[in-house]
Amino acid sequence: MRKYCCCFGTETPGESIEEVHRKGIAAWEHYRTSSPETSKGKPQLLTEAIDFYNQALTRTQATNPFRPTILISLVLALLEDKNPSPADLALIELHFAEVVREYNASANGTLKRNEGYSITVALGGHYERLYKLSSNLNEFNRCLSNYTEAARSYAPRPEDQIQWFSKVAELHTTCAEESDLHLEKALNALHAARGLCQDDAYLQRLQISDGTCTVHKKRYARRKEKADLVAAITECDYALTLHPPEQDRIRLLNDYLFSVCVFMDDHEIGSGSSLRLKAIVRGRELLALFSGHLDSEEPKRKATLMLANILSWMKANPSNTELDEAIAFYSEVQRHKPRDPDLLGKKAAAIWLRWRKTGNREGLQEAIDLSIIALEAASMSKKSNIASNIGAIYLEKAKKQNIGDLEQAREYYRKAAELSSAKTDKDLFEGSAKHISNTIGWLQESAGFEFAESRWTEEEEGRGRTRTRRLSGERRRSLSRKASIG
Numbered sequence: 001m002r003k004y005c006c007c008f009g010t011e012t013p014g015e016s017i018e019e020v021h022r023k024g025i026a027a028w029e030h031y032r033t034s035s036p037e038t039s040k041g042k043p044q045l046l047t048e049a050i051d052f053y054n055q056a057l058t059r060t061q062a063t064n065p066f067r068p069t070i071l072i073s074l075v076l077a078l079l080e081d082k083n084p085s086p087a088d089l090a091l092i093e094l095h096f097a098e099v100v101r102e103y104n105a106s107a108n109g110t111l112k113r114n115e116g117y118s119i120t121v122a123l124g125g126h127y128e129r130l131y132k133l134s135s136n137l138n139e140f141n142r143c144l145s146n147y148t149e150a151a152r153s154y155a156p157r158p159e160d161q162i163q164w165f166s167k168v169a170e171l172h173t174t175c176a177e178e179s180d181l182h183l184e185k186a187l188n189a190l191h192a193a194r195g196l197c198q199d200d201a202y203l204q205r206l207q208i209s210d211g212t213c214t215v216h217k218k219r220y221a222r223r224k225e226k227a228d229l230v231a232a233i234t235e236c237d238y239a240l241t242l243h244p245p246e247q248d249r250i251r252l253l254n255d256y257l258f259s260v261c262v263f264m265d266d267h268e269i270g271s272g273s274s275l276r277l278k279a280i281v282r283g284r285e286l287l288a289l290f291s292g293h294l295d296s297e298e299p300k301r302k303a304t305l306m307l308a309n310i311l312s313w314m315k316a317n318p319s320n321t322e323l324d325e326a327i328a329f330y331s332e333v334q335r336h337k338p339r340d341p342d343l344l345g346k347k348a349a350a351i352w353l354r355w356r357k358t359g360n361r362e363g364l365q366e367a368i369d370l371s372i373i374a375l376e377a378a379s380m381s382k383k384s385n386i387a388s389n390i391g392a393i394y395l396e397k398a399k400k401q402n403i404g405d406l407e408q409a410r411e412y413y414r415k416a417a418e419l420s421s422a423k424t425d426k427d428l429f430e431g432s433a434k435h436i437s438n439t440i441g442w443l444q445e446s447a448g449f450e451f452a453e454s455r456w457t458e459e460e461e462g463r464g465r466t467r468t469r470r471l472s473g474e475r476r477r478s479l480s481r482k483a484s485i486g
Helices: 017-033 042-058 067-078 086-105 113-134 137-154 158-174 180-195 202-223 226-239 246-266 274-289 298-311 320-334 341-358 364-377 380-398 403-419 423-485
Strands: none
Touching: 017 042, 017 067, 042 067, 067 086, 067 113, 086 113, 086 137, 113 137, 113 158, 137 158, 158 180, 158 202, 180 202, 202 226, 202 246, 226 246, 246 274, 246 298, 274 298, 298 320, 298 341, 320 341, 341 364, 341 380, 364 380, 380 403, 380 423, 403 423
16 A cells, blocks of 8 residues: 655545645645755655646546636746746646646636736746747747736736736737737837826835837838827827936936927928927926036036927028027037037038028038038038038029029039039929029120120210210311301
8 A cells, every 4th residue: 555755746546636636735835834944855846746636637537627727726836937848838738738728617716816817927927938939929929818817807906907008008019920910019018007106105106107109100111100209209198207217217318309300301380380389398397407417418408409409490481580590509519529529510401491491691601611521521321412412502692693602502512512412403403504504694695795885985976075076176166266257
Protein backbone atom coordinates (compact mmCIF):
# COMPACT_ATOMS: atom_id res chain seq x y z
CA MET A 1 0.00 0.00 0.00
CA ARG A 2 1.43 3.33 -1.08
CA LYS A 3 1.49 6.17 1.39
CA TYR A 4 1.47 9.88 0.44
CA CYS A 5 4.90 11.37 0.38
CA CYS A 6 5.23 15.08 -0.23
CA CYS A 7 8.58 14.50 -1.89
CA PHE A 8 7.18 12.49 -4.76
CA GLY A 9 3.57 13.62 -5.10
CA THR A 10 2.12 10.11 -5.02
CA GLU A 11 -1.41 9.15 -4.12
CA THR A 12 -2.81 6.36 -1.98
CA PRO A 13 -4.97 3.80 -3.86
CA GLY A 14 -8.62 4.29 -3.16
CA GLU A 15 -8.32 8.00 -2.39
CA SER A 16 -11.13 10.13 -3.71
CA ILE A 17 -10.61 12.83 -6.31
CA GLU A 18 -11.26 15.44 -3.62
CA GLU A 19 -8.55 13.95 -1.40
CA VAL A 20 -5.99 14.01 -4.20
CA HIS A 21 -6.95 17.59 -4.96
CA ARG A 22 -6.51 18.51 -1.28
CA LYS A 23 -2.98 17.09 -1.37
CA GLY A 24 -2.29 19.35 -4.32
CA ILE A 25 -3.67 22.32 -2.38
CA ALA A 26 -1.44 21.45 0.60
CA ALA A 27 1.66 21.39 -1.60
CA TRP A 28 0.53 24.62 -3.30
CA GLU A 29 0.01 26.43 0.00
CA HIS A 30 3.39 25.20 1.23
CA TYR A 31 4.91 26.54 -1.99
CA ARG A 32 3.23 29.93 -1.64
CA THR A 33 4.21 30.43 2.01
CA SER A 34 7.80 29.31 1.52
CA SER A 35 10.59 31.62 0.46
CA PRO A 36 13.74 30.63 -1.43
CA GLU A 37 15.76 31.40 1.71
CA THR A 38 13.74 29.11 3.99
CA SER A 39 12.98 26.31 1.56
CA LYS A 40 15.46 24.98 -0.95
CA GLY A 41 12.77 22.63 -2.23
CA LYS A 42 10.36 25.37 -3.31
CA PRO A 43 10.40 24.38 -7.04
CA GLN A 44 9.75 20.78 -6.01
CA LEU A 45 6.68 21.85 -4.05
CA LEU A 46 5.24 23.47 -7.20
CA THR A 47 5.95 20.29 -9.19
CA GLU A 48 4.16 18.18 -6.57
CA ALA A 49 1.11 20.45 -6.57
CA ILE A 50 0.90 20.23 -10.37
CA ASP A 51 1.28 16.43 -10.26
CA PHE A 52 -1.57 16.04 -7.77
CA TYR A 53 -3.80 18.39 -9.76
CA ASN A 54 -3.08 16.42 -12.95
CA GLN A 55 -3.87 13.13 -11.19
CA ALA A 56 -7.17 14.51 -9.95
CA LEU A 57 -8.00 15.87 -13.38
CA THR A 58 -7.22 12.58 -15.10
CA ARG A 59 -9.71 10.80 -12.86
CA THR A 60 -12.44 13.39 -13.35
CA GLN A 61 -15.07 12.98 -16.01
CA ALA A 62 -16.01 15.95 -18.17
CA THR A 63 -19.44 16.10 -16.51
CA ASN A 64 -18.10 16.07 -12.95
CA PRO A 65 -19.09 19.36 -11.28
CA PHE A 66 -15.77 19.33 -9.37
CA ARG A 67 -13.75 19.40 -12.59
CA PRO A 68 -13.70 23.26 -13.01
CA THR A 69 -12.30 23.61 -9.48
CA ILE A 70 -9.45 21.23 -10.29
CA LEU A 71 -8.77 23.00 -13.58
CA ILE A 72 -8.54 26.41 -11.88
CA SER A 73 -6.07 25.03 -9.33
CA LEU A 74 -3.99 23.47 -12.11
CA VAL A 75 -3.99 26.60 -14.28
CA LEU A 76 -2.87 28.85 -11.40
CA ALA A 77 -0.03 26.45 -10.56
CA LEU A 78 1.09 26.13 -14.20
CA LEU A 79 1.21 29.92 -14.56
CA GLU A 80 3.85 30.07 -11.81
CA ASP A 81 6.40 28.90 -14.39
CA LYS A 82 8.51 31.93 -15.27
CA ASN A 83 9.17 30.86 -18.85
CA PRO A 84 6.35 28.68 -20.18
CA SER A 85 6.57 27.68 -23.83
CA PRO A 86 3.90 28.58 -26.41
CA ALA A 87 2.67 24.95 -26.17
CA ASP A 88 2.37 25.25 -22.38
CA LEU A 89 0.41 28.48 -22.70
CA ALA A 90 -1.87 26.96 -25.32
CA LEU A 91 -2.68 24.10 -22.91
CA ILE A 92 -3.32 26.54 -20.05
CA GLU A 93 -5.68 28.57 -22.26
CA LEU A 94 -7.46 25.36 -23.25
CA HIS A 95 -8.00 24.45 -19.60
CA PHE A 96 -9.16 27.98 -18.75
CA ALA A 97 -11.58 28.08 -21.68
CA GLU A 98 -13.12 24.82 -20.42
CA VAL A 99 -13.57 26.36 -16.97
CA VAL A 100 -15.29 29.45 -18.36
CA ARG A 101 -17.48 27.34 -20.61
CA GLU A 102 -18.54 25.03 -17.76
CA TYR A 103 -19.32 27.86 -15.37
CA ASN A 104 -21.29 29.73 -18.01
CA ALA A 105 -23.32 26.60 -18.81
CA SER A 106 -24.16 25.55 -15.25
CA ALA A 107 -25.81 27.04 -12.22
CA ASN A 108 -23.47 25.27 -9.80
CA GLY A 109 -21.10 28.18 -9.37
CA THR A 110 -19.22 31.00 -11.03
CA LEU A 111 -15.58 31.73 -11.65
CA LYS A 112 -14.16 33.86 -8.88
CA ARG A 113 -13.36 37.31 -10.16
CA ASN A 114 -9.90 37.41 -8.59
CA GLU A 115 -9.02 34.02 -10.10
CA GLY A 116 -10.08 35.07 -13.58
CA TYR A 117 -8.16 38.31 -13.16
CA SER A 118 -4.95 36.57 -12.04
CA ILE A 119 -5.14 34.07 -14.89
CA THR A 120 -5.83 36.52 -17.72
CA VAL A 121 -3.20 39.02 -16.51
CA ALA A 122 -0.59 36.26 -16.17
CA LEU A 123 -1.40 34.82 -19.60
CA GLY A 124 -1.20 38.28 -21.15
CA GLY A 125 2.18 38.88 -19.51
CA HIS A 126 3.64 35.59 -20.75
CA TYR A 127 2.42 36.19 -24.31
CA GLU A 128 3.79 39.74 -24.21
CA ARG A 129 7.21 38.36 -23.20
CA LEU A 130 7.13 35.84 -26.05
CA TYR A 131 6.03 38.47 -28.57
CA LYS A 132 8.92 40.76 -27.62
CA LEU A 133 11.32 37.87 -28.21
CA SER A 134 9.84 36.61 -31.48
CA SER A 135 7.60 39.39 -32.94
CA ASN A 136 5.08 36.62 -33.63
CA LEU A 137 1.73 38.29 -34.30
CA ASN A 138 -0.21 35.30 -33.01
CA GLU A 139 1.44 35.75 -29.61
CA PHE A 140 0.75 39.49 -29.84
CA ASN A 141 -2.94 38.83 -30.46
CA ARG A 142 -3.15 36.31 -27.58
CA CYS A 143 -1.54 38.88 -25.30
CA LEU A 144 -4.09 41.54 -26.28
CA SER A 145 -6.98 39.11 -25.95
CA ASN A 146 -6.05 38.22 -22.38
CA TYR A 147 -5.36 41.79 -21.25
CA THR A 148 -8.66 42.91 -22.78
CA GLU A 149 -10.54 40.10 -21.03
CA ALA A 150 -8.87 41.04 -17.75
CA ALA A 151 -10.05 44.64 -18.16
CA ARG A 152 -13.58 43.83 -19.31
CA SER A 153 -14.54 40.82 -17.24
CA TYR A 154 -12.34 40.30 -14.19
CA ALA A 155 -10.61 43.49 -13.01
CA PRO A 156 -11.77 44.03 -9.41
CA ARG A 157 -11.66 47.86 -9.48
CA PRO A 158 -12.10 50.62 -12.10
CA GLU A 159 -8.43 51.54 -11.57
CA ASP A 160 -7.41 48.03 -12.65
CA GLN A 161 -9.68 48.20 -15.69
CA ILE A 162 -8.12 51.52 -16.67
CA GLN A 163 -4.64 50.03 -16.24
CA TRP A 164 -5.25 47.14 -18.65
CA PHE A 165 -7.26 49.10 -21.22
CA SER A 166 -4.35 51.55 -21.27
CA LYS A 167 -1.91 48.66 -21.66
CA VAL A 168 -3.90 47.34 -24.62
CA ALA A 169 -3.83 50.79 -26.23
CA GLU A 170 -0.08 51.06 -25.69
CA LEU A 171 0.55 47.69 -27.34
CA HIS A 172 -1.66 48.54 -30.33
CA THR A 173 0.13 51.88 -30.67
CA THR A 174 3.63 50.38 -30.60
CA CYS A 175 2.88 47.25 -32.63
CA ALA A 176 5.59 46.48 -35.20
CA GLU A 177 2.84 45.90 -37.77
CA GLU A 178 1.53 49.46 -37.48
CA SER A 179 -1.77 49.84 -39.30
CA ASP A 180 -4.96 51.88 -39.24
CA LEU A 181 -6.72 48.93 -37.62
CA HIS A 182 -4.28 48.78 -34.70
CA LEU A 183 -4.53 52.54 -34.19
CA GLU A 184 -8.33 52.37 -34.30
CA LYS A 185 -8.29 49.63 -31.65
CA ALA A 186 -5.90 51.72 -29.55
CA LEU A 187 -8.37 54.61 -29.64
CA ASN A 188 -11.24 52.29 -28.67
CA ALA A 189 -9.28 51.01 -25.66
CA LEU A 190 -8.39 54.54 -24.58
CA HIS A 191 -12.01 55.66 -24.88
CA ALA A 192 -13.05 52.69 -22.71
CA ALA A 193 -10.44 53.69 -20.12
CA ARG A 194 -11.57 57.32 -20.16
CA GLY A 195 -15.16 56.28 -19.54
CA LEU A 196 -14.09 54.63 -16.28
CA CYS A 197 -12.25 57.66 -14.88
CA GLN A 198 -13.59 59.70 -12.01
CA ASP A 199 -14.05 63.40 -12.74
CA ASP A 200 -11.30 64.39 -10.33
CA ALA A 201 -8.84 61.68 -11.45
CA TYR A 202 -6.66 64.23 -13.24
CA LEU A 203 -3.55 62.08 -13.43
CA GLN A 204 -5.41 59.15 -15.02
CA ARG A 205 -7.19 61.46 -17.44
CA LEU A 206 -3.90 63.13 -18.31
CA GLN A 207 -2.22 59.80 -19.10
CA ILE A 208 -5.16 58.68 -21.24
CA SER A 209 -5.29 62.03 -23.05
CA ASP A 210 -1.56 61.86 -23.67
CA GLY A 211 -1.93 58.40 -25.21
CA THR A 212 -4.89 59.49 -27.31
CA CYS A 213 -2.94 62.45 -28.68
CA THR A 214 -0.06 60.12 -29.64
CA VAL A 215 -2.44 57.81 -31.54
CA HIS A 216 -3.99 60.73 -33.47
CA LYS A 217 -0.53 61.98 -34.46
CA LYS A 218 0.46 58.50 -35.66
CA ARG A 219 -2.74 58.32 -37.73
CA TYR A 220 -1.96 61.71 -39.27
CA ALA A 221 1.58 60.60 -40.11
CA ARG A 222 0.11 57.60 -41.95
CA ARG A 223 -2.93 59.14 -43.65
CA LYS A 224 -2.24 62.92 -43.78
CA GLU A 225 -5.92 63.56 -43.07
CA LYS A 226 -6.68 66.98 -41.64
CA ALA A 227 -9.22 65.57 -39.17
CA ASP A 228 -6.55 63.42 -37.48
CA LEU A 229 -4.27 66.41 -36.90
CA VAL A 230 -7.16 68.53 -35.62
CA ALA A 231 -8.06 65.68 -33.23
CA ALA A 232 -4.45 65.53 -31.97
CA ILE A 233 -4.37 69.30 -31.37
CA THR A 234 -7.77 69.22 -29.63
CA GLU A 235 -6.70 66.34 -27.40
CA CYS A 236 -3.45 68.09 -26.49
CA ASP A 237 -5.39 71.24 -25.64
CA TYR A 238 -7.71 69.17 -23.41
CA ALA A 239 -4.71 67.62 -21.64
CA LEU A 240 -3.50 71.11 -20.78
CA THR A 241 -6.73 71.71 -18.82
CA LEU A 242 -6.01 68.75 -16.51
CA HIS A 243 -3.53 70.58 -14.26
CA PRO A 244 -0.43 68.73 -15.48
CA PRO A 245 2.81 69.18 -13.49
CA GLU A 246 5.14 71.84 -14.89
CA GLN A 247 7.40 69.50 -16.86
CA ASP A 248 4.39 67.75 -18.41
CA ARG A 249 2.86 71.14 -19.16
CA ILE A 250 6.01 72.27 -20.96
CA ARG A 251 6.04 69.06 -23.00
CA LEU A 252 2.35 69.38 -23.89
CA LEU A 253 2.73 73.05 -24.86
CA ASN A 254 5.63 72.11 -27.12
CA ASP A 255 3.53 69.35 -28.71
CA TYR A 256 0.63 71.76 -29.18
CA LEU A 257 2.74 74.43 -30.91
CA PHE A 258 4.53 71.88 -33.07
CA SER A 259 1.23 70.34 -34.20
CA VAL A 260 -0.20 73.78 -35.04
CA CYS A 261 2.92 74.58 -37.07
CA VAL A 262 2.47 71.31 -38.99
CA PHE A 263 -1.19 72.18 -39.54
CA MET A 264 -0.28 75.61 -40.89
CA ASP A 265 2.34 74.07 -43.19
CA ASP A 266 0.04 71.41 -44.59
CA HIS A 267 -3.38 73.09 -44.58
CA GLU A 268 -4.91 76.50 -45.19
CA ILE A 269 -5.59 78.66 -42.13
CA GLY A 270 -7.16 82.11 -42.03
CA SER A 271 -6.22 85.21 -40.06
CA GLY A 272 -9.24 84.82 -37.79
CA SER A 273 -8.59 81.18 -37.04
CA SER A 274 -9.24 80.47 -33.37
CA LEU A 275 -6.64 77.72 -33.64
CA ARG A 276 -3.88 80.17 -34.57
CA LEU A 277 -4.97 82.72 -31.99
CA LYS A 278 -5.00 80.09 -29.24
CA ALA A 279 -1.60 78.84 -30.39
CA ILE A 280 -0.20 82.37 -29.95
CA VAL A 281 -1.55 82.44 -26.39
CA ARG A 282 -0.10 78.97 -25.71
CA GLY A 283 3.24 80.02 -27.18
CA ARG A 284 3.49 83.04 -24.90
CA GLU A 285 2.59 80.83 -21.95
CA LEU A 286 5.41 78.45 -22.87
CA LEU A 287 7.94 81.28 -23.10
CA ALA A 288 6.78 82.50 -19.69
CA LEU A 289 7.58 79.04 -18.28
CA PHE A 290 11.05 79.38 -19.82
CA SER A 291 11.58 82.84 -18.29
CA GLY A 292 14.25 81.50 -15.96
CA HIS A 293 16.14 79.78 -18.79
CA LEU A 294 18.96 81.21 -20.87
CA ASP A 295 18.07 82.33 -24.40
CA SER A 296 20.80 80.04 -25.69
CA GLU A 297 19.14 76.87 -24.30
CA GLU A 298 17.73 74.66 -27.05
CA PRO A 299 14.20 74.16 -25.60
CA LYS A 300 13.68 77.92 -25.25
CA ARG A 301 15.07 78.61 -28.73
CA LYS A 302 12.71 76.06 -30.27
CA ALA A 303 9.72 77.51 -28.44
CA THR A 304 10.66 81.05 -29.51
CA LEU A 305 11.06 79.97 -33.12
CA MET A 306 7.71 78.16 -33.21
CA LEU A 307 5.90 81.18 -31.79
CA ALA A 308 7.62 83.46 -34.32
CA ASN A 309 6.56 81.15 -37.17
CA ILE A 310 2.93 81.22 -36.00
CA LEU A 311 2.94 85.01 -35.57
CA SER A 312 4.40 85.67 -39.03
CA TRP A 313 2.50 83.04 -41.02
CA MET A 314 1.89 84.63 -44.42
CA LYS A 315 -1.34 82.76 -45.20
CA ALA A 316 -2.86 84.08 -41.96
CA ASN A 317 -2.38 87.73 -43.01
CA PRO A 318 -0.61 88.71 -39.75
CA SER A 319 -0.93 92.24 -38.38
CA ASN A 320 1.98 94.68 -38.35
CA THR A 321 2.28 94.23 -34.59
CA GLU A 322 2.50 90.45 -34.96
CA LEU A 323 5.16 90.80 -37.65
CA ASP A 324 7.22 93.16 -35.49
CA GLU A 325 7.01 90.70 -32.60
CA ALA A 326 7.95 87.78 -34.85
CA ILE A 327 10.97 89.66 -36.30
CA ALA A 328 12.14 90.45 -32.77
CA PHE A 329 11.88 86.75 -31.85
CA TYR A 330 13.78 85.73 -34.99
CA SER A 331 16.53 88.22 -34.13
CA GLU A 332 16.73 86.79 -30.61
CA VAL A 333 17.28 83.27 -31.93
CA GLN A 334 19.61 84.52 -34.68
CA ARG A 335 22.12 85.70 -32.05
CA HIS A 336 22.72 82.05 -31.17
CA LYS A 337 22.25 80.51 -34.63
CA PRO A 338 23.60 83.16 -37.01
CA ARG A 339 23.77 80.96 -40.12
CA ASP A 340 20.72 78.73 -39.73
CA PRO A 341 19.16 78.82 -43.24
CA ASP A 342 15.58 78.11 -42.12
CA LEU A 343 15.71 80.81 -39.46
CA LEU A 344 17.25 83.40 -41.77
CA GLY A 345 14.77 82.59 -44.53
CA LYS A 346 11.77 82.99 -42.21
CA LYS A 347 13.07 86.27 -40.77
CA ALA A 348 13.63 87.59 -44.30
CA ALA A 349 10.10 86.56 -45.28
CA ALA A 350 8.64 88.38 -42.25
CA ILE A 351 10.56 91.58 -43.09
CA TRP A 352 9.43 91.36 -46.71
CA LEU A 353 5.81 90.81 -45.69
CA ARG A 354 5.94 93.80 -43.35
CA TRP A 355 7.26 95.96 -46.21
CA ARG A 356 4.46 94.77 -48.51
CA LYS A 357 1.85 95.67 -45.89
CA THR A 358 3.29 99.05 -44.83
CA GLY A 359 5.36 100.24 -47.77
CA ASN A 360 8.16 100.94 -45.30
CA ARG A 361 11.39 99.97 -47.05
CA GLU A 362 13.32 99.86 -43.79
CA GLY A 363 15.05 96.54 -43.43
CA LEU A 364 14.32 95.40 -46.99
CA GLN A 365 18.01 95.17 -47.87
CA GLU A 366 18.50 93.16 -44.66
CA ALA A 367 15.89 90.70 -45.93
CA ILE A 368 17.88 90.29 -49.14
CA ASP A 369 21.19 89.92 -47.27
CA LEU A 370 19.69 87.32 -44.90
CA SER A 371 18.30 85.35 -47.82
CA ILE A 372 21.67 85.34 -49.59
CA ILE A 373 23.35 83.92 -46.46
CA ALA A 374 20.55 81.34 -46.18
CA LEU A 375 21.08 80.38 -49.83
CA GLU A 376 24.76 79.71 -49.18
CA ALA A 377 24.11 77.65 -46.02
CA ALA A 378 21.02 75.69 -47.15
CA SER A 379 20.96 72.12 -48.35
CA MET A 380 20.61 71.55 -52.10
CA SER A 381 16.94 70.61 -51.78
CA LYS A 382 16.10 74.07 -50.37
CA LYS A 383 18.36 76.32 -52.45
CA SER A 384 15.92 76.68 -55.33
CA ASN A 385 13.09 78.06 -53.20
CA ILE A 386 15.39 80.48 -51.39
CA ALA A 387 16.77 81.77 -54.70
CA SER A 388 13.23 82.32 -56.00
CA ASN A 389 12.36 84.23 -52.79
CA ILE A 390 15.32 86.55 -53.36
CA GLY A 391 14.14 87.06 -56.92
CA ALA A 392 10.65 87.91 -55.69
CA ILE A 393 11.97 90.48 -53.18
CA TYR A 394 14.08 92.20 -55.85
CA LEU A 395 11.12 92.14 -58.25
CA GLU A 396 8.79 93.90 -55.83
CA LYS A 397 11.54 96.28 -54.77
CA ALA A 398 12.00 97.30 -58.43
CA LYS A 399 8.31 98.17 -58.88
CA LYS A 400 8.84 97.66 -62.63
CA GLN A 401 10.95 100.80 -62.75
CA ASN A 402 14.44 100.11 -61.37
CA ILE A 403 16.39 98.23 -64.02
CA GLY A 404 19.20 97.33 -61.59
CA ASP A 405 16.79 95.59 -59.19
CA LEU A 406 15.04 93.89 -62.11
CA GLU A 407 18.35 92.50 -63.36
CA GLN A 408 19.04 91.09 -59.87
CA ALA A 409 15.56 89.55 -59.80
CA ARG A 410 16.15 87.93 -63.21
CA GLU A 411 19.51 86.55 -62.05
CA TYR A 412 18.01 84.85 -59.00
CA TYR A 413 15.04 83.44 -60.88
CA ARG A 414 17.48 81.93 -63.37
CA LYS A 415 19.49 80.52 -60.49
CA ALA A 416 16.30 79.07 -58.97
CA ALA A 417 15.53 77.36 -62.28
CA GLU A 418 19.05 75.89 -62.44
CA LEU A 419 18.82 74.57 -58.87
CA SER A 420 15.30 73.16 -59.20
CA SER A 421 14.84 69.44 -59.71
CA ALA A 422 11.09 69.69 -60.41
CA LYS A 423 10.18 70.46 -64.02
CA THR A 424 7.08 72.42 -63.02
CA ASP A 425 9.10 74.74 -60.76
CA LYS A 426 11.90 75.00 -63.30
CA ASP A 427 9.44 76.11 -66.00
CA LEU A 428 7.83 78.59 -63.61
CA PHE A 429 11.15 80.21 -62.64
CA GLU A 430 12.34 80.35 -66.23
CA GLY A 431 9.06 81.97 -67.22
CA SER A 432 9.49 84.59 -64.49
CA ALA A 433 13.03 85.34 -65.69
CA LYS A 434 11.81 85.71 -69.29
CA HIS A 435 9.01 88.04 -68.25
CA ILE A 436 11.51 90.21 -66.35
CA SER A 437 13.77 90.31 -69.43
CA ASN A 438 10.85 91.59 -71.49
CA THR A 439 10.16 94.27 -68.87
CA ILE A 440 13.81 95.35 -68.85
CA GLY A 441 13.80 95.57 -72.65
CA TRP A 442 10.65 97.64 -72.65
CA LEU A 443 12.07 99.99 -70.02
CA GLN A 444 15.28 100.40 -71.97
CA GLU A 445 13.38 101.12 -75.17
CA SER A 446 11.16 103.57 -73.35
CA ALA A 447 14.16 105.25 -71.78
CA GLY A 448 15.82 105.51 -75.24
CA PHE A 449 12.68 106.98 -76.79
CA GLU A 450 12.33 109.47 -73.98
CA PHE A 451 16.01 110.46 -74.36
CA ALA A 452 15.65 110.95 -78.17
CA GLU A 453 12.42 112.82 -77.68
CA SER A 454 14.09 115.04 -75.09
CA ARG A 455 17.08 115.75 -77.40
CA TRP A 456 14.74 116.46 -80.31
CA THR A 457 12.77 118.89 -78.16
CA GLU A 458 15.93 120.64 -77.03
CA GLU A 459 17.21 120.91 -80.60
CA GLU A 460 13.85 122.14 -81.83
CA GLU A 461 13.76 124.75 -79.12
CA GLY A 462 17.33 125.81 -80.10
CA ARG A 463 16.38 126.04 -83.74
CA GLY A 464 13.27 127.99 -82.82
CA ARG A 465 15.25 130.50 -80.81
CA THR A 466 17.67 130.91 -83.76
CA ARG A 467 14.81 131.53 -86.16
CA THR A 468 13.27 133.95 -83.75
CA ARG A 469 16.53 135.89 -83.44
CA ARG A 470 16.99 135.83 -87.21
CA LEU A 471 13.48 136.99 -87.80
CA SER A 472 13.83 139.71 -85.20
CA GLY A 473 17.08 140.95 -86.81
CA GLU A 474 15.55 141.04 -90.29
CA ARG A 475 12.58 142.98 -88.96
CA ARG A 476 14.85 145.49 -87.24
CA ARG A 477 16.88 146.00 -90.42
CA SER A 478 13.68 146.36 -92.40
CA LEU A 479 12.35 148.92 -90.00
CA SER A 480 15.68 150.70 -90.07
CA ARG A 481 15.57 150.99 -93.89
CA LYS A 482 12.05 152.33 -93.74
CA ALA A 483 13.13 154.87 -91.23
CA SER A 484 16.01 156.12 -93.43
CA ILE A 485 13.83 156.40 -96.51
CA GLY A 486 11.29 158.39 -94.64
